[in-house]
Amino acid sequence: MITILIIMLSCFSTNSSRWYSASLQNNSAVESFKEVQNFSPILTIDPEQYNYMAAKLKEGDTESKYTNSEHRKQEEHFKYIIHQTQHTTFKPKRKISRCREPPRRLKKLKTDIPRDSRFLDIFEVIEFDHVPCTSSNGLEGLCLHEYDCQKSGGTNMGECADGYGTCCIVQFTCDSRSASPKGWFTNREFPLPTFDRLSCTITLEKAWPEVKQLRLDFLTFELLPPNSGNCEQDQFIITGQDVNNVLPILCGINTGQHVYVEVGNSAGPINLSIQTVTPESRIFAIKITQLLPNNALSPPSGCLQYFQEEQGYLVSFNYRDISDISIGKTSSYLNNLNYAICIQRQPGSCSITYKNAGYMQIVNYDGEGLPILPPRQAGVEIFNCPSDWLLISAVRLCGERLNDGSAVQDFSFDAPVTDSAVGPIMVWFRSDSVYTGRGFKLHYQQNVCLNAS
Numbered sequence: 001m002i003t004i005l006i007i008m009l010s011c012f013s014t015n016s017s018r019w020y021s022a023s024l025q026n027n028s029a030v031e032s033f034k035e036v037q038n039f040s041p042i043l044t045i046d047p048e049q050y051n052y053m054a055a056k057l058k059e060g061d062t063e064s065k066y067t068n069s070e071h072r073k074q075e076e077h078f079k080y081i082i083h084q085t086q087h088t089t090f091k092p093k094r095k096i097s098r099c100r101e102p103p104r105r106l107k108k109l110k111t112d113i114p115r116d117s118r119f120l121d122i123f124e125v126i127e128f129d130h131v132p133c134t135s136s137n138g139l140e141g142l143c144l145h146e147y148d149c150q151k152s153g154g155t156n157m158g159e160c161a162d163g164y165g166t167c168c169i170v171q172f173t174c175d176s177r178s179a180s181p182k183g184w185f186t187n188r189e190f191p192l193p194t195f196d197r198l199s200c201t202i203t204l205e206k207a208w209p210e211v212k213q214l215r216l217d218f219l220t221f222e223l224l225p226p227n228s229g230n231c232e233q234d235q236f237i238i239t240g241q242d243v244n245n246v247l248p249i250l251c252g253i254n255t256g257q258h259v260y261v262e263v264g265n266s267a268g269p270i271n272l273s274i275q276t277v278t279p280e281s282r283i284f285a286i287k288i289t290q291l292l293p294n295n296a297l298s299p300p301s302g303c304l305q306y307f308q309e310e311q312g313y314l315v316s317f318n319y320r321d322i323s324d325i326s327i328g329k330t331s332s333y334l335n336n337l338n339y340a341i342c343i344q345r346q347p348g349s350c351s352i353t354y355k356n357a358g359y360m361q362i363v364n365y366d367g368e369g370l371p372i373l374p375p376r377q378a379g380v381e382i383f384n385c386p387s388d389w390l391l392i393s394a395v396r397l398c399g400e401r402l403n404d405g406s407a408v409q410d411f412s413f414d415a416p417v418t419d420s421a422v423g424p425i426m427v428w429f430r431s432d433s434v435y436t437g438r439g440f441k442l443h444y445q446q447n448v449c450l451n452a453s
Helices: 029-036 047-059 068-086 145-150
Strands: 002-008 121-127 132-134 140-144 153-159 165-170 182-187 199-204 214-221 234-239 258-262 270-276 284-292 305-307 311-315 338-343 348-357 376-380 388-393 396-401 417-419 425-430 439-449
Touching: 068 214, 132 153, 132 165, 140 145, 145 153, 145 165, 258 305, 270 284, 305 311
Parallel strands: 305 338
Antiparallel strands: 002 121, 132 140, 140 165, 153 165, 182 284, 199 270, 214 258, 214 284, 234 270, 311 439, 338 425, 348 417, 348 439, 376 396, 388 396, 388 425
């Protein structure tokens, strides 16, 4: 999208010198006009004509093709003009200069009017793209004209496009209802935390009937942590999605995470809610984007998370142990999780390798409540990982090491796990309703095909 502004300039000019003249009929009018405008009248005659007449009278030239009476009339006329000029001030010839060219703008609309045209255009056309911008409170907005921002229901939160645009932010407040295709769900005091007990719900209508998914990006997300894997004090809840799209209730620290919500078969509305029990320090800023089927951010159906980079990190929910607001934290994954993490295959990629990039702990216990695996040991397949596991290349993995045994047989060591299967790239994670561990942080790297030219 492009905004075009038409700005009226304060001056104009010409390419040539011009005569400016005035003629006043009586001295009283002249004096009155002088007092008000400080104006000096000038004769509406060419100065060269005046000089010629004065010289003729001085020489006493009486040769003329006119009769004596005609000559006397002409002479009297000349004398009258000379007399008038003695009481009149000539104003020198004035050249209207071109206004200094304004500072260079972004891009000007092309025109077929030549630059040396008689008049400088009194309108200047400014155009700028509707690109992302950073607002005064750190949220990502869209660079729009102020009128367009207000029309879209947004708020002016800073300048962009060299001051010609405004960084427009759509913020969803508690109990609000909106069909905006993009916006932010934040606590009221953001970028500061809130200390209130919250019961805050926003209602989203589809911006277009064809909307297939919502993407939620957690720029900042710090709620109270889970208790033994359950979100008992604080909860982030999503409802109104497709009936077969089961979404986890989230809590804890999930800054930097994202999730997708399937809404293709739902008429809406979709509700997003933050519920808390006690007045504690909390902060959240969630970017909400409605996606059409052909959107570049759209993942395959059924993916809770979707990564499009050649390499990156896969991190379980509530894995982070650093708080920006010193909130109480218990780093552990949540109970009753069952979701897919999808990765977009890059052109020329034939496999993907995963490595442990943090402290990994995916726990499993037997019927008597005893851990199945010893500490600092990798678990593989159903006998080691019956209830909580990662599924990579159709192999269950758990424990405190990442190792499928294909490269290193000693399961007390981490080892790279490579998936060379064709088709979509997916990693599944599953947890039961009883036990939880710290979680996982994996680094993935897509590998080029060996026979690539």
